[in-house]
Amino acid sequence: MHDLHILQDGGYKDAGLVKLKLTCPLATFPLEILALGDTLEQLDLSGTGLSSLPADIGSALPHLKIAFFSNCKFTVFPKELAACPALEMVAFRSNGMEDIPEDAFPPRLRWLILTDNRVSALSASIGQCARLQKCMLAGNRLRNLPDEMAQCTKLALLRLSANRIETLPSWLFSLPELAFLSFASNLCVSSLAVNGTGTKMALGLAEIAWDDLEVQHTLGRGASGVISQGLWKQSPDYAEEVAIKVFHGALTSDGTPADEMAACLAAGAHESLITISGRIHGHPEGEVGIVMQLIPPYYAVLGQPPSLESCTRDCFPGEASLSATEALAMLTGIAGAAAHLHARGIAHGDLYAHNILASADDAHAMLGDFGAATIYKGRDYEMEKLEVLAFAHLVDDLLDILKADDEAEGAAELRQGLQDLQARCAVRHVEARPTFDEIVEELEGMAGWRGMMRIPTIPN
Incomplete structure (x- = not known):
């Protein structure tokens, strides 16, 4: 956190600042920030109450990569950001934003956060954001998505929950890199009202x-x-x-x-x-x-959430490691859980290692955190095969942390089998991916578990 008075007195001008964060109330954008353009890459003015930006912010801050303006008062997305040549991540959470002008997005945008606003329509120019990977739109007033967004073929994570979307566009299920999708509380999903509580209960609870x-x-x-x-x-x-x-x-x-x-x-x-x-x-x-x-304390989170740099992929500490047999057992369990959910018409929406608790001693893993889950109408293989790509990323991540010196019998064959499965789950043509039932069968076959007893699915 930095001091506004020191900034205004020129105290940061020659400090080589890469990051600047102000939290004090601001009536206008402090023009002294523009003097930091030689080095400034990250600017955080969240909670300051700003509602506008200077016209020359793009030319003055040519190295700016990340800009946070959450909990401010931008009712219109500022077109000035389109002139920022290096800007990749923009956040305007909880601004009361209503309008997004055409051609307002920066050209190198990878990560867009517009959660909890009043946006009723995205501008068609979002289709020009060819590098867009993560788009957070929950809690707005969207009724549809522009068809031009189909050109965002790098999009990996999309949050649409709590909008007014009547129909999901067909092109959404052909995006080759989309793996994490949520769309609960929209008109396109069935009402969950049961017993007057808005909560759909499973039997036996x-x-x-x-x-x-x-x-x-x-x-x-x-x-x-x-x-x-x-x-x-x-x-x-x-x-x-x-x-x-x-x-x-x-x-x-x-x-x-x-x-x-x-x-x-x-x-x-x-x-x-x-x-x-x-x-x-x-x-x-x-x-x-x-x-x-209550999960025993020897279970630990399998991975760490994505960083600003990794954007949509989890991070793992350098000491993380698993044997091939441990990884296979954990992946079999998680694939089984995903198959179970989709059989009940539930998409997890956030199938990441950082949402998995695992015990290496037991070679057992459990999927948690349903914050991005959607209960959709019936079993939808298009929806399921989007999530299969998320599973492919999980397999890829665990392959990266397999013990290099694993000399257990069959370890090399298991590694190759997992690599082959990962490739099939990650093919760009969504329809060509296997279902989770097929994935479970293949994983069980690798371990010689074909036909093992599993807890049966309780019908809805």
Whole structure:
């Protein structure tokens, strides 16, 4: 964080700043920032209340790559950014933005964040953003997508939840690199209203009173809520250790907490999904939540979220490593979980290593975080095969962290088998990709597990 007064006094002019962040209220854009153009690559003015940019920002800041203007007052996307020759990432979350003029996007745009605004239409010129990989549009007023967007063939992640979209365009399911898609809470998906709660429940789940829960300590906080360890007191003599998630807020970058909870409850049971015991009622503040199995502490997150540079691909620490047999077992479980979800008409939307908890000792993995999940109408193989590409990225990531000195019997053959499967899952022609059922069969065949017993799917 930097000081406005030091900036205005010229204190940063010769400091070689690469990043600048101001958080104080700003009536106008501080022109002293333009004097930092020789080195400035990242500018963060989020929360300052700005509503306009200087006309010469592009020529003055030729090296600017990242610009954050979230929680400001830009009701119109500033066309001035189109003149920024190096700008790749732009964020205008929660601005009350309504209009996007034609030709307003910077030419090298890779990552666009317009979450939680009032945008009713994207400009057709978005089709000129040939490098666009990540597009965050949840919580707007979009009714459709411009056909020109079909030219964004590098697009890998698209968030459309909580809009007013009536029909998803057919070209969306032919984009060769699209792997992470969410579109819950749109007119194009069926209503989830069940029992007057807006939540679709799977069979066998309990209604759990808040008074029967004892919250002990926080395990984690996310955009959609807080997860705590606690006890579910099922009788005077018995209490089960559980995880308790209480949802809050109206919107995340992926979608709404209500949609996340609905997908969790509709997912049903599978050995590679975190088990949901039931839905909470009677919270003193009217919040909603779920009770889940408590994951043992020796399970760890399999990967780290994408960085600003990697954009749509996960990151892994240098010490991360798995044997070929461990990777195969984990991938088999996750593919099985994905097959199970799509059989129930659920797209996870965020099938990443950073949403997987894994135990190397058990060679077991569990898929979590349904924040980007969509319950869609019936089983849709187009939707499923988009997510198969996400699985291909996961296979690729685990191949990268396989132990180079793995001399176990069959390790080389397993590595080659996974490489071949990854290539088939990643073909650019979406229809040519295998289904998750076919992927599971092939993975089980690699391990000699063909015909193994799995938990049956509970019908809707």
